[in-house]
Amino acid sequence: MTATAGIPAGITEATPGAAADSSTEKGHFGPYGGRFVPEALMAALDQLEEAFDAALVDPSFAAELADLERDYTGRPSPLTRARRFEQQCGGARVYLKREDLNHTGSHKINNVLGQALLTARMGKSRIIAETGAGQHGVASATAAALMGLECVVYMGYEDTQRQALNVARMELLGATVVPVTTGSQTLKDAINEAMRDWVTNVDSTHYLLGTVTGPAPFPRMVRHFHSVIGRETREQILAIEGRLPDAAVACVGGGSNAMGLFSGFIDDPEVRLVGYEAGGEGIETGRHAARFAMGAPGVLHGTRTYVMQDEWGQTVPSHSISAGLDYPGVGPEHAWLHDTGRATYEPVTDSQAMEAFAVLSRTEGIIPAIETAHALAGAMRLGRELGPDAVIVVNLSGRGDKDVETAARWFGLNSTSGE
Amino acid sequence: MNQASTAVFEAARNGNRAALIGYVPAGFPTVDQSVEVLQAMLDAGVDLLEVGLPYSDPLMDGPAIQESVEKALAAGVTTSDVLDVVRRLEPGVDQAIYVMSYWNPIERFGVDRFARELADAGGSGVITPDLTPEEAGPWIDATDASGVDRTFLVAPSSSDARIDVVSGVCTGFVYAASTMGVTGARDVVSDAAPELVARVRSHTDTPIGVGLGVSSGEQAASIAAYADGVIVGSAFIRRILDAPTFDQAIADVSAFAAELAAGVRSGS
Numbered sequence: 001m002t003a004t005a006g007i008p009a010g011i012t013e014a015t016p017g018a019a020a021d022s023s024t025e026k027g028h029f030g031p032y033g034g035r036f037v038p039e040a041l042m043a044a045l046d047q048l049e050e051a052f053d054a055a056l057v058d059p060s061f062a063a064e065l066a067d068l069e070r071d072y073t074g075r076p077s078p079l080t081r082a083r084r085f086e087q088q089c090g091g092a093r094v095y096l097k098r099e100d101l102n103h104t105g106s107h108k109i110n111n112v113l114g115q116a117l118l119t120a121r122m123g124k125s126r127i128i129a130e131t132g133a134g135q136h137g138v139a140s141a142t143a144a145a146l147m148g149l150e151c152v153v154y155m156g157y158e159d160t161q162r163q164a165l166n167v168a169r170m171e172l173l174g175a176t177v178v179p180v181t182t183g184s185q186t187l188k189d190a191i192n193e194a195m196r197d198w199v200t201n202v203d204s205t206h207y208l209l210g211t212v213t214g215p216a217p218f219p220r221m222v223r224h225f226h227s228v229i230g231r232e233t234r235e236q237i238l239a240i241e242g243r244l245p246d247a248a249v250a251c252v253g254g255g256s257n258a259m260g261l262f263s264g265f266i267d268d269p270e271v272r273l274v275g276y277e278a279g280g281e282g283i284e285t286g287r288h289a290a291r292f293a294m295g296a297p298g299v300l301h302g303t304r305t306y307v308m309q310d311e312w313g314q315t316v317p318s319h320s321i322s323a324g325l326d327y328p329g330v331g332p333e334h335a336w337l338h339d340t341g342r343a344t345y346e347p348v349t350d351s352q353a354m355e356a357f358a359v360l361s362r363t364e365g366i367i368p369a370i371e372t373a374h375a376l377a378g379a380m381r382l383g384r385e386l387g388p389d390a391v392i393v394v395n396l397s398g399r400g401d402k403d404v405e406t407a408a409r410w411f412g413l414n415s416t417s418g419e
Numbered sequence: 420m421n422q423a424s425t426a427v428f429e430a431a432r433n434g435n436r437a438a439l440i441g442y443v444p445a446g447f448p449t450v451d452q453s454v455e456v457l458q459a460m461l462d463a464g465v466d467l468l469e470v471g472l473p474y475s476d477p478l479m480d481g482p483a484i485q486e487s488v489e490k491a492l493a494a495g496v497t498t499s500d501v502l503d504v505v506r507r508l509e510p511g512v513d514q515a516i517y518v519m520s521y522w523n524p525i526e527r528f529g530v531d532r533f534a535r536e537l538a539d540a541g542g543s544g545v546i547t548p549d550l551t552p553e554e555a556g557p558w559i560d561a562t563d564a565s566g567v568d569r570t571f572l573v574a575p576s577s578s579d580a581r582i583d584v585v586s587g588v589c590t591g592f593v594y595a596a597s598t599m600g601v602t603g604a605r606d607v608v609s610d611a612a613p614e615l616v617a618r619v620r621s622h623t624d625t626p627i628g629v630g631l632g633v634s635s636g637e638q639a640a641s642i643a644a645y646a647d648g649v650i651v652g653s654a655f656i657r658r659i660l661d662a663p664t665f666d667q668a669i670a671d672v673s674a675f676a677a678e679l680a681a682g683v684r685s686g687s
Contacts, residue, residue: 036522036549038479040574040599195478200600299523312498313527315475
């Protein structure tokens with residue numbers, strides 16, 4: 001294994017054509033990652049890893065995926081200078097990586113298309129997925145429709161209520177949405193249910209996990225399919241600014257959009273990588289999803305990472321106004337980037353995120369997803385810290401159509417009390 | 420191999436039968452009542468008891484176990500309570516107490532500490548359904564040091580190479596999951612089980628227990644014909660969930676344990 005100077009072994013990008021990880025490091029990021037799953041899933045994970053590693057060195061797979069990205073997703077996505085928004089960011093030059101303009105409205109499609117192609121290569125005809133905000137579920141249903149696969153999406157009951165529009169979208173696309181009523185009825189329980197389905201139907205079914213967590217090879221594989229974000233951003237910012245940005249920032253739920261962006265700059269130590277996690281109602285209230293601020297290393301959903309847990313190792317329910325960030329675990333590579341200091345992670349509260357949501361909408365004519373608004377709030381904070389000479393790229397990971405009702409409710413309450 | 424584990428499987432072998440292995444979580448319905456349930460199971464002929472450690476995200480479990488552990492957690496059961504339940508049980512000669520736990524609560528409690536305190540409480544082994552041998556280095560050291568057995572799982576999908584690895588690190592017994600799926604009583608136990616047991620048998624002399632889906636004395640008998648242990652969990656829990664009173668639950672659990680104990684004696 002060749003580790004780039006200054007970068008810990010195990011987190012170097014798996015470049016197409018190169019051996020992904022050495023066998024001793026395989027699936028781990030320092031002490032994080034690995035596989036903590038029922039034995040019944042080990043064969044399926046091995047099969048998936050083989051299919052993925054074979055695809056990595058197969059030019060026809062890369063070509064097929066590149067065609068889909070261009071002709072179906074609409075890549076490359078633009079990098080937009082946010083000239084009016086950046087006035088709220090201490091005058092730093094702020095660029096938005098427009099994943100919101102992808103087909104289905106978020107970055108999620110990048111991973112879904114890659115895994116759906118792998119599903120077909122493995123000879124499987126059915127995909128299952130978990131979803132929080134519904135973006136990954138919609139993307140999965142979309143890819144399933146495109147490739148003629150059966151699709152079942154597990155979604156916490158609470159999330160089906162607050163994201164009803166996305167439930168309807170999935171059903172229109174031909175997917176079956178299963179509301180999950182066990183446990184806390186949110187994303188973590190949807191993942192449990194998806195795992196149970198997978199272990200029962202593993203011969204016919206691929207679990208199309210939507211973020212950079214779960215047992216190996218999911219974290220490495222999902223990062224790879226999103227690395228197109230970082231690759232494009234790097235080329236675009238070099239073309240526009242003639243230099244690398246001072247910081248690349250993103251919101252972090254499971255952390256897939258962040259890993260996609262970070263992967264383009266991980267070997268550039270001069271680029272600060274900052275992830276913003278959900279501070280909910282404030283970390284002092286206990287109602288948040290700030291895994292790095294308040295969690296501890298542990299095992300959840302097949303991987304070792306930072307987990308919100310009590311003193312007995314029971315998972316503590318998370319909270320965020322954004323369903324997509326409302327998750328008590330985080331991708332294991334983020335855990336390692338956190339521990340090594342290569343990336344930093346800060347909480348952004350519901351109200352800070354909603355303020356940024358409003359600011360971007362009114363300064364740029366772009367309504368972001370509430371998940372994404374956490375990254376925008378972070379950029380406002382970071383821009384003031386770095387000053388007017390700084391260049392910041394923000395991953396605009398999704399559009400806010402799905403959140404209009406939540407936002408209307410939020411601002412309606414505020415305007416009633418404030419006017 | 421732990422002495423009590425050895426005694427369980429030797430007694431079964433000497434009796435030309437399989438051992439009966441029964442699972443119910445600690446703290447369900449309450450900590451005190453779970454001691455009564457588990458003791459009743461021992462008294463009615465369960466040879467090896469799996470005391471479940473309730474966990475918030477039981478992704479290998481079906482509805483019955485999910486419901487029981489949710490109730491136990493809602494009632495506030497902790498890892499220390501589970502160890503206390505083990506301490507309070509009174510196994511007879513040729514009986515053993517194991518804990519079954521997902522990995523995170525053990526890691527959080529402290530790997531060495533858990534193995535040590537379980538041994539001190541009189542426990543003989545631990546089953547870890549989501550821990551694979553690849554991730555088990557510290558656990559293997561801790562269980563070796565404390566003298567409690569460690570049981571890992573094999574499944575119908577396990578390759579021979581994996582069966583070799585998994586059975587190689589098991590002490591006590593190897594847990595053969597008979598079905599591709601989650602826990603829960605089924606009318607028919609998978610026909611994959613005999614073949615799986617035969618494959619494991621070719622890699623190890625360690626006893627093999629078969630679980631997932633066993634719900635009657637008849638099924639127990641058919642499994643006892645080829646396995647060293649018959650594992651029953653959800654069907655016990657279903658009886659507790661369905662009983663109108665706790666006294667009735669104890670009576671139903673005892674009667675069911677006796678039916679299964681007869682089953683494992685008629686299979687060989």
